[in-house]
Amino acid sequence: MKFIVLAYHHINYEKRPDCVSPGNFESHLKILLEKGFKPRHLNEIIASPHDKDLSITFDDGYLDNWVYAFPLLKKYSIKATIFISTGRICLEAPSPRYNLEDVWTKKIKKKELPLIESHFNINTKSFDEKDSKEGFLSWEEIKFMAESGLVDIQSHGASHKMIFASPEITDYNKGQYWWIKGATGGDSRNGIPVYQHRSAIAARKFCDDIKIRNLLAGHVNSRGEMDFFKKNSWKKELDTTLMEFLEGKNLHGVWEPEEEFKERLKYEIDLSRKTIEQKLEKECSIFCYPWGEYETFTVDRLKNAGYRAAATFNSGANNDETSPFSLNRIPVLNWNSKKFVKEISSFS
Numbered sequence: 001m002k003f004i005v006l007a008y009h010h011i012n013y014e015k016r017p018d019c020v021s022p023g024n025f026e027s028h029l030k031i032l033l034e035k036g037f038k039p040r041h042l043n044e045i046i047a048s049p050h051d052k053d054l055s056i057t058f059d060d061g062y063l064d065n066w067v068y069a070f071p072l073l074k075k076y077s078i079k080a081t082i083f084i085s086t087g088r089i090c091l092e093a094p095s096p097r098y099n100l101e102d103v104w105t106k107k108i109k110k111k112e113l114p115l116i117e118s119h120f121n122i123n124t125k126s127f128d129e130k131d132s133k134e135g136f137l138s139w140e141e142i143k144f145m146a147e148s149g150l151v152d153i154q155s156h157g158a159s160h161k162m163i164f165a166s167p168e169i170t171d172y173n174k175g176q177y178w179w180i181k182g183a184t185g186g187d188s189r190n191g192i193p194v195y196q197h198r199s200a201i202a203a204r205k206f207c208d209d210i211k212i213r214n215l216l217a218g219h220v221n222s223r224g225e226m227d228f229f230k231k232n233s234w235k236k237e238l239d240t241t242l243m244e245f246l247e248g249k250n251l252h253g254v255w256e257p258e259e260e261f262k263e264r265l266k267y268e269i270d271l272s273r274k275t276i277e278q279k280l281e282k283e284c285s286i287f288c289y290p291w292g293e294y295e296t297f298t299v300d301r302l303k304n305a306g307y308r309a310a311a312t313f314n315s316g317a318n319n320d321e322t323s324p325f326s327l328n329r330i331p332v333l334n335w336n337s338k339k340f341v342k343e344i345s346s347f348s
């Protein structure tokens, strides 16, 4: 028994490898049908696998899944699974926004489709409660897709946060990490240290020292903010400032208490499942690891919470030996028809 799972993120026109253009996505769907694949929902495959099964999945629940992907899935009657993070839902759109189908039926012009922001901007804003989550799906859109029977909704955790996971500094912030506010609790000042980081469900959290953040952010702020980083020696200067400050002292932060760690896992794993089940009145049984990262304790928590399988970012097909809690997927990039055929053939 062998089956493959395709992993998409965005279907839109942004020039990034993981943003598949609607045109290329449509050719992928046509090719799958031509090759005799009949994509099934991942939970259907887990419940009763058939040989040569194939499943299409989307991670993160971006608005473009509704605007571009869903109308195309509908056009070809193809099933897909969307993994949503329940803490990253658009709450500002009371009714489903326009999508490609409204263009096909001449209800609107193409330019009236919702504006799709860049991947970086959508995600940067996803950790600040005050910021709009317009780049993500709304519950109304999610329900509409789920009710069509074509889209199955499963869990991608709650927060999609990255956390600091050790006292080792790997870099300093200068706006290059879209997840930084999630790790720091809202602090994205230039110059603050970036510690070794991991997905929120794959590590115990290292709570860094605010004094160190204040020291380094202050240093950068008083020396011209972004201009400070134009100097070749900026990194060395921050390293030295920190070393001088720490001399003889050990102000490196603390590990989160065991209880908080357990609560955090429950929030991400158990609560995201419950929220989906309550909102959509259906079973949520599959998890998709944010950032593809997990540990044994993550899998234990998933099993405990009632999940039956989990998807990774390990590339490959699945067979009888694959553990249901480490399902392989094929990350699909903005491939044209030829490249898509080549990639799919190498796995099927």
Ligand SMILES: [Zn+2]
Pocket (backbone or CB within 6 Å): 059, 060, 156, 160, 290, 291
């Ligand atoms: Zn993700």
